[in-house]
Structures are given as C-alpha cells and as structure tokens.
Amino acid sequence: MDTTNFFLSCDWGTSAFRLRLVERESLKILAEESSKEGNAATAELWKQAGQPPEQRVAFYLAIVQAYLKKLEEAVKTALDDVPVVISGMASSTIGMLEVPYKPLPFATDGSDLAIKILPAATDFRHAVLLISGVKSDDDVMRGEEVQLVGCCFENTAEAQLFLHPGTHAKHVLVQNGQATSLKTYMTGEFFSLLSTKSILASSVEEGAKLQEGKNRQWFEKGVHESQETNLLHNAFLVRTNDLFRNASKPENYFYLSGLLIGSECRDLLAHPPARITLAGEPVLVALYGAALHTLGIDKQSPVQTKTAEEITLTGQAAVLQHHLADLEESQR
Structure with a gap:
C-alpha cells in the first residue's frame, strides 16, 4: 500500500474516541477503531499518572498510538509518516494541548482555523495537525467548526444555517464564505437530565423508533405545544400523561423530545435563513428534520x-490540504 495518499482521521470528543485510516481523495475509510476513551476519561488518567506537565502531549499520543497499531494490523501495513488530523476536544483544557479558539468569523473552506502542528518524533512517527475550536463574544464550539467546513457551503450573500444537533446543539450562520455567528442550545443535555435524573424519568422509556406506532404523532404534538405554552409547564405534562394513561412511556419519550427540539427551533420561525444544512448523527437528524417539517420551516x-x-472527514481533509506545506516544513 502506498501510504502517501492517506491520512489518519482522529475525532476525539469529550466522551468518545474514533481513529480512521482514510484515502485523501475519495475519503474512503480503510480501517477504523473507536472507544469511549474520550478526553474527559483521558484527562482523569493523566491526573492519576502524576507525570510532569511537559509529558502531557506524549501521554495522549500514546493512546492514539495504541489504536494506530490496531489499524496497522487491520491493513497489514506500517503507517509511519501518515499524518494525523485531530479535531474535537483534544485542543481544549482537558485535551492533549490547549490551542486558543479562532474568533469568528472564519472561512468555510477551513483555510484560517486555529491549528497547532506537532512534528513527528521518535516515539510517534506521525506529524499531527491539531485543530482548535471557534468562539464568538459569548459562545464557543470545538469539533463542529471542522464539520461545518465539511458541509461545503456555497459562497453567497444569502444567510445559510449550519444546524448540528447534539448534547449542545449548534446553530451557525454562514454568509459570503464566512461563518459569522454562533448559538449553542443545551437541548440534548436538558433532555438527558429530564429523562434520567428528574421526576419525569419514570414516565419515559427509550428504545422505540420515531416511525413506530403513535410515536411521531406524540413527537409532533410536543413540537406544536412548544410554540404555544411555557416549556416548564409543558414538561410536567410528561408526568401527567403517564399518570392519566394518556400516553405510553415510549410515546412520552418522543413528546418530551418534541417539546425540547421545538423550543430550540422557535428562533428559526422568527428569523428563517435562506437554506439549512442539518448535519449530525442519523437518529438526531431524523428528529430535527421532523421538527422542521412540523413547524413548516422546511417550506421557508x-x-x-x-x-x-x-x-x-470532508472537513478534516480540507484543513489538511491547506496545511500540507506547513506539515512538510515541520519535518525539516
């Protein structure tokens, strides 16, 4: 295998780790390893190790190296000198090396994101391109900026929205080839807290699918009611729905989801963008797509x-392309 046309994609979040061997042009994945060894768990291991601060980067890269060896075993080829592109929380205070945020705006082609290059060394024979996050005056994101680059937005004066659902959903406006504003919604975290830690926990049940039974009907009911009355009142209806046997626990799960996602999407009714790119994990994309349709936002x-x-992968490859010369220079 000619490894010069590949890169190692590392998506290292707070709670998860994923390493892929990727062909640069086609973005075909040749091998992949993943785990729950996210930056939060790694930071705790680092704290317990009691090593001097100057060893922190090496400590984190040793974890990458362990997964890299598994990739080499899978493809039966040494991957020395293949560059590693790391995005997510690895550039944060709980990561291997804190890299300052890039202030908004930033170019949607990924050319001006904040990065740090770590040259290859004897104990880690790969140049590392560590990508940092982005900040506005009152908000931040790490990881989603690379994914926004991967959406390949048109360079137009029309306001386009990047909507990335998750624990902390991101809404980023794009105009004239620049990401210009950022809003974070704690939708996923609120849902997790309410559905597992609050009095509502015994009234909902996870595991069903949106299209099963009356689940979509209850989801849409939640979306509609999120526009009409107060969320703090509506949330308690999840309990009374269960007490009065108005809804099953799986139906209640989707009702609560509809309430929260509908509340998040309310701003889009007041200020609709020209277009929306909804990008993320398939289950969440399906729920947000259903909410946007229920509210009629997809028509506007x-x-x-x-x-x-x-x-x-598309975003990491784009950032890598912009910094290939810098990576080569770091090895001289």
Missing part, C-alpha cells in the same frame, strides 16, 4: 441533510 428554508461521518 429548504433543508439538506448530511451525516456526521461525511462532514467530519
């Missing part, structure tokens, strides 16, 4: 959907 703002894997 056409929606295209993309997967998290697709936009992560």
Whole structure:
C-alpha cells in the first residue's frame, strides 16, 4: 500500500474516541477503531499518572498510538509518516494541548482555523495537525467548526444555517464564505437530565423508533405545544400523561423530545435563513428534520441533510490540504 495518499482521521470528543485510516481523495475509510476513551476519561488518567506537565502531549499520543497499531494490523501495513488530523476536544483544557479558539468569523473552506502542528518524533512517527475550536463574544464550539467546513457551503450573500444537533446543539450562520455567528442550545443535555435524573424519568422509556406506532404523532404534538405554552409547564405534562394513561412511556419519550427540539427551533420561525444544512448523527437528524417539517420551516428554508461521518472527514481533509506545506516544513 502506498501510504502517501492517506491520512489518519482522529475525532476525539469529550466522551468518545474514533481513529480512521482514510484515502485523501475519495475519503474512503480503510480501517477504523473507536472507544469511549474520550478526553474527559483521558484527562482523569493523566491526573492519576502524576507525570510532569511537559509529558502531557506524549501521554495522549500514546493512546492514539495504541489504536494506530490496531489499524496497522487491520491493513497489514506500517503507517509511519501518515499524518494525523485531530479535531474535537483534544485542543481544549482537558485535551492533549490547549490551542486558543479562532474568533469568528472564519472561512468555510477551513483555510484560517486555529491549528497547532506537532512534528513527528521518535516515539510517534506521525506529524499531527491539531485543530482548535471557534468562539464568538459569548459562545464557543470545538469539533463542529471542522464539520461545518465539511458541509461545503456555497459562497453567497444569502444567510445559510449550519444546524448540528447534539448534547449542545449548534446553530451557525454562514454568509459570503464566512461563518459569522454562533448559538449553542443545551437541548440534548436538558433532555438527558429530564429523562434520567428528574421526576419525569419514570414516565419515559427509550428504545422505540420515531416511525413506530403513535410515536411521531406524540413527537409532533410536543413540537406544536412548544410554540404555544411555557416549556416548564409543558414538561410536567410528561408526568401527567403517564399518570392519566394518556400516553405510553415510549410515546412520552418522543413528546418530551418534541417539546425540547421545538423550543430550540422557535428562533428559526422568527428569523428563517435562506437554506439549512442539518448535519449530525442519523437518529438526531431524523428528529430535527421532523421538527422542521412540523413547524413548516422546511417550506421557508429548504433543508439538506448530511451525516456526521461525511462532514467530519470532508472537513478534516480540507484543513489538511491547506496545511500540507506547513506539515512538510515541520519535518525539516
């Protein structure tokens, strides 16, 4: 195998780790390893190790190296000198090396994101391109900026929206080839807290699918009611729905989801963008797509959907392309 046309894609979040061997032009994945060894768990291991601060980067890269060896075993080829592109929380205070945020705006082609290059060394024979996050005056994101680059937005004066659902959903406006504003919604975290830690936990049940039974009907009911009355009142209806046997626990799960996602999407009714790119994990993309349709937002703002894997690889490859010369220079 000629390894000069490949890169190692590392998506290292707070709670998960994923390493892929990727062909640069086609973005075909040749091998992949993943785990729950995210930056939060790694930071705790680093703290317990009690090593001097100057060893922190090496400590984190040793974890990458362990997964890299598994990739080499899978493809039966040494991957020495293949560059590693790392995005996510690895550039944060709990990561291997804190890299300052890039202030908004930033170019949607990935050419001016904040990065740090770590040259290859004896104990880690790969140049590392560590990508940092982005900040506005009052908001931040790490990882989603690379995924936004991977959406390949048109360079137009029309306001386009990047909508990335998740624990902390991101809404980023794009105009004239620049990401210009950022809003974070704690939708996923609120849903997790309410559905597992609050009095509502015993009234919902996870595991069913949106299209099963009356689940979509209850989801749409939640979306509609999120526009009409207060969320703090509506949330308690999840409990009374269960007490009065108005809804099953799986139906209640989707009702609560509809309430929260509908509340998040309310701003889009007041200020609809020209187009929306909805990108993320398939289950969440399906729920948000259903909410946008229920509210009629998709009629005002056409929606295209993309997967998290697709936009992560495309974005990392774009940033890598902009810094190939810098990587080569770091090895001289």
